[in-house]
Amino acid sequence: MASITFYSLGNADSSLIEFADERLMLIDYYKGKEGDEEEDKRVNLPDELRSVLENKDRDYFDVVAFTHRDSDHVQGAEEFFWLEHADKYQGDDRVKIEGMWVPACFILEEGLKDSARVIREEAKHRLIKGEGIRVFSQPNALDEWLNSKNIKPKDRAHLITSAGTCAPEFTKEKGEAEIFIHAPFRFQVDEEEIDQNKASLVFHITFFEGERTSRAWFGADTPYDIWEKIVYKTKAKKRIDRLIWDVFSISHHCSYKALSVEKGGNKTEPVENVKYLFDQGQSECYLISSSMPIPSEDTDQPPHKQAAAYYEGVAGEKGDTDHFLVTMETPSIDNPQPILIEIDKNGLTWKKITGIATGVAAVVSRPSQRQGSINVE
């Protein structure tokens, strides 16, 4: 059995996949809540992840994928992970990364700051070292960068995976899953000015359970024009099975820009190929928006109510409008909790209650709030 957990982090992403062979893959990292502010309903991701690892007697993830370098996908990672490139990022409490996944542009981009800069340095260190890394797409610029480090690109070819192929770490026999890489495309990284959202890591996972399969999309902050290209190319290659899905991690925190150039009045109408993609949802499929609650008014920033209306419509057409889930609304706006979806021979099951630590289990899985005699006479 496999599972996917979507964490409630506001307009930010982090999802954890546990594969059938118990390997753990974290997709993006955003530290979330800090401090004890009651109004801040986001989870504290480091605490959540440490609790997961502790229950599994582990101090590492098998894979940590950073889909792109925006702060809502990497912030605080340098405080949480054991990073090999500098001593100051190493300590007993830090969590190790067996395999780091990044799109090529993450390594190539200059001028990064804060968490993104540190993670880029770690990725570079690992690529130079030749282990513990997988880079997605092989633009010319990456070859040039490797040459500049006196490394022959062919000596690192085994660490680089191009769009249109599967990541070699997972197969039907190894992990009972295939991870098919749809993007980034090579040409996007070689463009003079890199648009991070357009050069993000986008992949599609097929989970095998005996003869049955279930499929999931992870699309980072990918805009509609890249989705169009992904669908166009996949259809052209007659790989429709790589478009079908049972759970879709909605792009860009429910922004209309992931669907179309036009926001629409009440509902965003997706461009043709994007609509085709959402038509591939299977019966009772799930659409997960990693975002703040859906507003009732029109807003500039995501989540956009128009996009939400479209996604909710897709969920309804496929069997259940309640399967459009917003991380900061589930189960309630007052008390959002991680969304756990289990995948087994019966398909997908949203573990509404039984998968979530409540009561005693919740209290003893997290640090307490601040207590103590301050202000007491």
Add this chain to the structure above:
Amino acid sequence: MSSDFYTFGEPVQFKSLKYRRTIEFVESVNKHNYAKLRMILKKDGLECVEFDVSPERPTRPVADIRKLERICVIFEEDENKKPFVLALRKSFPATLLHLNLGDYGGPRSLCLFEEDYRSIAHTLTPENFLLRIFSWLSRAASGEQHLPDQPLEPFVIVSEKMIFDPVDLAQDFRDRLLAVVLLEEKPNPIYRVESIPLKDLPKPPCFIAVPIITDPWHSRIINDTPTSLAQLDILLRQVGVSLIDKLQSKTIETFGKKFHEILMDYSWALILILPKKREDEAEIESVEHFAFFVLETIGSLGQKLGVLAKHNESWGRIIGDATPTALEGCLIKAIRPICSFNKNLANKLAGLMMESTVKITAVGAGAIGSHVVSNLARQGLGRWFIIDNDQLLPHNHSRFALSPHYEGKNKAEALSLEIATLLNDESAAKGFARDVFSFDKNIQEAKECLSDVKHIFDFSASPGVSSHLALLPDRSPITSVFLLQEGRVLIIISEGIQQKNRLDDLEIQLAVATIENADLSGLLRATGGPRIRYSGACRDVTTILPQDIVATQAGIASQFLKKNISNELCSINIWSLSEENLEISRRSVETQSVIVKSVGEWEVRVSQRTVNLMRKYRKAKLPNETGGVLLGCMNILAKIVYVGTVLPSPRDSEEWPTVYIRGFRGLRKTVERIKAETGQNLTYVGEWHSHAGAVSARPSEDDIKAHSKFAKEMGEEGYPSVMLIQGGRGYPCVLLGHRSQYQYV
């Protein structure tokens, strides 16, 4: 217009509800994220809560569980009676596992409790009860209701019992008949199959057995109980039996016998012999038996089957094709056959020590109880009140103190009768065929049995019973006697005549001792040993517990009770029987006083050990503050939180002179390990921390804020949260939060 759903009762307003359980359950439904209250109803003194629930349902569900299921929970006033849970959708699948039987064609009743409801009622919050319903539906949707190693479900489930020997069913008794005779009628009828010469047949109504062997059966289903021959015929066609053909030929065969005229006034008892498989291709795993009494005479049924006719008070056979009629109206009654006990009971009790008229009440006349009482009574000790509502069944013979002569009788009454017979004294023992919970309703009996006796011996081994007894007002001192670890460990907890320490507090102290003393480690851990089924019903299981071990431990127990019945002080004693060399060792647990604080409606009972440990940890960490979590248990019904001990600060905690943030590294595993080690007797009940220096133990703003957060999280499962703050001197400040109420003393 017919509805897709059943309804139950008449709608009423929330404010008209009278039962605490109903009110709290409605509140838990209202705050549940995946349940929605539809209405509240009443019927015949019952209070009903109708709501929709959205279970965890896979995209490819195994059973027809819908996105929304409509459920009705029915509460009675008596809190010891389990609530009924009905699935109101008319198309709700009948073939799911763990359904109780309802009326034929009525709403499906979910079977939520493997254990006796009364033994868990004191720990069951309305939130947990709702979670059980939610989980039941979720497991049904994903096909996880039944584990592979569980026995197959029975063909049908019924409550009335019939004791029989399977060997008899295969025999040809020639001039004898297999008759089904009534052993005991009340409170539940119990029958026995006996081979009887025709001349000795009891007068009608009496049943003549007809064994019917079916094809192997593999589906795991519980069907409705058929109530007519027509319904049973449909059911049996699934297993390759044409009941009508069988009965027609059996009637014709009987008609050909001598004295057939006499038999026409008797009725058939159809005994089904069902070989069962786990899957189509599998071997036969077990053979199940079921019986149905035909509530019509053989003659009358023969007419309906079209094979007999009556003319001028004489019976005649109809030749030619038989055409059955009106079988729908031919009623049957299902009963549950139980294989008879075939071994003789060897009663090796010892003793003849002293005679006494001291009054003693024994609660529970099970394995250990019946033996200890019997041991003591045979020594002439005591005038007994014996309370137990169980009836004696064949499987009890393996370790019950009485002979099969009492089969079918109430255990308490039988034991009393045995003692009275043994001592030739009717007043030597009095049996009460009821559970101890029902004594609340009869003040005179409660006084006689629970207040005016020298001692109450609790042999029930039921946390629910011991908790109930402990909290009774003005009662006699209790000594609790029970076996653990498949009988190898005997525990006796005695309050002593002075009653300075209460049984419920002493039980917590025992649990604490098992995690803090290496030589007691694992004592309370559930062994998970094999269980034996003695009939086809879900709950008809018993543990493996050899008579020789029961006898050994009962001998120790009766000797201890005899010696210590007048002991003034409390004690906790443990005897362990070594499997290797059969040595018996005894250890005792040091008992302590308890600090009792009332916080609002709740009572918090803190062991002295808890306070001592908090003081010790506080001192060790000065000038910083420190803390950790509290371990204990709760009685939800009585609104009591027991704090037995504390865990020190996790290593990732932050400790400052005026601030403490409790970490969590290793905490969840430790709490879960302790919970398992102590057989659920100790779990997390709250938090503690110290105030350093000369600061008082009064809660700070931060403390109150942190505590409200804990209480909110604990409240998700309906539990209160306790916080203890230990200052430099005196007892700790106690905070308790439950359902948005926060108070401290």
